[in-house]
Amino acid sequence: MVYNWCLNKDTRPWSLQTTFSDIERKIEQVGSKVFSMADQKGNETAST
Structure with missing residues (x-):
């Protein structure tokens, strides 16, 4: 969701x-x- 906020100011x-x-x-x-x-399932760093 935050990623989408970075891309789209209106949201x-x-x-x-x-x-x-x-x-x-x-x-x-x-x-x-x-x-x-x-x-998240393909990256251990993302999981932590």
Whole structure:
């Protein structure tokens, strides 16, 4: 769900708007970003 909020601003809860604004500001400072998802059953690190 959070991944979808990162991709689609219209679905973000109002209570988290400040948090996402901070994240976007930091992403602009970094420049390049990549999001990836891991299958929880296929990755021991994701399971923990």
